[in-house]
Amino acid sequence: MMRQHTRVIGWLMAVLAMAAFTALGFWQLQRMHAKQALLDAQGPAVAQSLPLAQALAAPGALHGVADHGRFLPGVVLLDNQTRQGRAGVKIYRPFRSDGGSVLLVDLGWRALPPDRTLPQVSTPPSPVAVRGLLAPPPAAGLALGPAFSSTGEPGRWLASRLPA
Known part of the structure; x- marks a missing residue:
């Protein structure tokens, strides 16, 4: 049974x-x-690129952007990003368009050395014309701990995630 x-x-x-x-x-x-x-x-x-202010106000997830403005001081390094099996960071810098709109611009990915020394990021030229894709920030994954932590250098933050 x-x-x-x-x-x-x-x-x-x-x-x-x-x-x-x-x-x-x-x-x-x-x-x-x-x-x-x-x-x-x-x-x-x-x-079909729009100025930044129009792209931010338009409905939808993706918009082409073409605008002119200046990069602001400060840099955000998004940690725990991998490419082809190598650990690294994505580099973001705040940008203000001539129209006054502000957002973080993705400046690319850099590999980290084995000792995890954060890369030095040079300041892009300003004023500058930007052209790209306005998209939502990367998915946060598991939100453990604070989103941002100080790197010990003024105007430079290490992020575990970007809040939407």
């Missing part, structure tokens, strides 16, 4: 596991389609 109960419970657990993995598979497919739609929207967004 006990063996039959064990067999029923085993089959029930197997069916529940299959249902859970099927649901996870559909979730991954939904994520794939959402990311593909975002990639497909990049081309048309860059083709």
